[in-house]
Amino acid sequence: MRATMKAPLPGCMAKFALIVAAGACFVAAAMAGSRDDSAQKIVDGKKLFHARCGYCHLAGGTGTIMLGRRLGKDRSLLEERTDLNVEYIKKITRVGINGMPPHNRIELPDSELDLIATYLTRPASARGADTAAAKGGTP
């Protein structure tokens, strides 16, 4: 995945002459270092969840507020839910539910959705550990 490349730019005055694949840098970093172990998948999934779903599904977001109204506050934050399963997450993401629109496979490829679902359904033993791993600690 491209993270940087030089493109023809107008003139020499570009103080911030840089190329960034929006919303993708962290993914590139995360995926490049990806190991085939569940702890790393959870770390990658968390980063993707925050980037792709966080607009609405972090604290104070539209999705969190709507879920709070429908299911109660204790089930409004997806990250804290323990009743979700992988297939359900994938299906809802692709077809939408209530006010939530569906997400297509260009904005959210299957490989990324798999990681997000892995993160949201992480076992109890990994709850909290992903945070330590994300900070560079030992999961």
Place this chain on the structure above:
Amino acid sequence: MQMVLPPRVSERQFQKALDAFAGVVGKQWVLATDEDRGTFMDIYAAGDADQHVPSAAVGPQSVEEVQAIVRIANEYKVPLWPISRGKNLGYGAAAPRMSGTVVLDLGRVNRILDVNERFGYCLIEPGVGFFDLFNYLQENKIKLWMSIPANAWGSVAGNALERGYGYTPYGDNTRNICGLEVVLPTGDLVRTGNGAMANSATWQLFKWGYGPGWDQLFCQSNFGIVTKMGMWLMPEPEATLGLNIQLPNPDDVGWAVDELSPLRLNGVIQQSPSIGNSLRFVASATQRSQWYNGDGALPDDVLADILKKAGYGWWTINLRLYGYDEVNEAHARIIKDAFARHTKQEFQVVKWHRGEPIENSGAGVPSTLALQMINWRGGRGGHLGFSPVLPPTSEHVLKQFHSTKKRYEEIGVDYYGSFTLMERSVTNVNLMVYDRDDAALTAKVRALFKALVADAAKKGYSEYRTHLSYMDDVALTFDFNKHALLRLNEAVKDALDPNGILAPGKQGVWPRALRTERA
């Protein structure tokens, strides 16, 4: 979901085109399953999603891939519907005007190519979202502010191309465009403005170039696919001063427009304030069923009771002054004095100074919270917006407000309107919020929309932007000299796009071969 092929294209020809697309972008980025097609439908459709069914989607990652796809589309006569991020919610989202069209999703063409703090601009690709650019500016401590629409899930470039707007002094987003790179319907590549000079030192600094200006010809247009956009960004001010006020009576919108309009024109107010009926706040925080279960439009007495209990006036105005403290204070006094001639209501004042948290500044901060209002009717919510442009006077605004509200009541839809004051016009956004699965309600919404288009046209008011299903209706309201503008647009369309492959029907402009598809 039923597969709909493009007109003029056989199943075999269509499959060949998809295979050729896959040869350019890779199989992973050609999406043609039923589930895939479903993700590119009009996700907030008012019962007419089946009028705008995509046949497939293709997702290139570079300008060269876009050019290659366009050439293949010409070869197989397969129409393309370019989208930036597909979040044109309330106007059709990612769906094409004509069923069978292949969605050309530019979400992966998403680089921030240049940000220049000294001269206040950026150069971006269409897949860059408001959150992406905002995060980039924040993380790199670049003191430039963005103009952001109420729902910020979409593309910065896409919103400007559709003439969306935000609420800072740079709020007229299309006006901030300075230089485009465009793939033409034949696959050729052009740069507009000074970008037409290969080594230009001023592509993002000077809008007009030399000779005819083309930037606006690619806005709300099917003449080309924008692959790069220069956009001016606002230098962070030293201070801002917010003035928020509630007005208790429906007719207060008239004098408010008369007082604010000259101040908007002479520059005391630099941004475009919105005068919105306060139901929008109630609808974002609660559901209708919590207040009222009757059919038809919300009765005035019920609305008055709701607003009283929720602590709102009939209208809410949020103004923001930008610049230096002393100037902001002086301008605030002028505005307060103007309002004091009509009301005893007082302004709530919100002050911000450089270095304080940006959330309270009046800068564009992206959010999707505005989407909450689609939950008003419950179920699978959706919304549609009818947005005519009026002269900024009480006479026009009150006439339009009352006639629109009456139409809502006649047809039985809750009135949900706002008036956004530009320098020399008012944009009157009238939302219709519904449960997509309530067939009776969505039928009313469609009838209401058609009635409002006709009503506005009789008064000489045009829409600034519209949903896919009404593009032909609105285009036909531009009827000077027997629709001379449409003839001109379609003459240009035929010259640039002889095979009619690019976004047929967008804004009512159809290529010669597909004019029978016009509604």
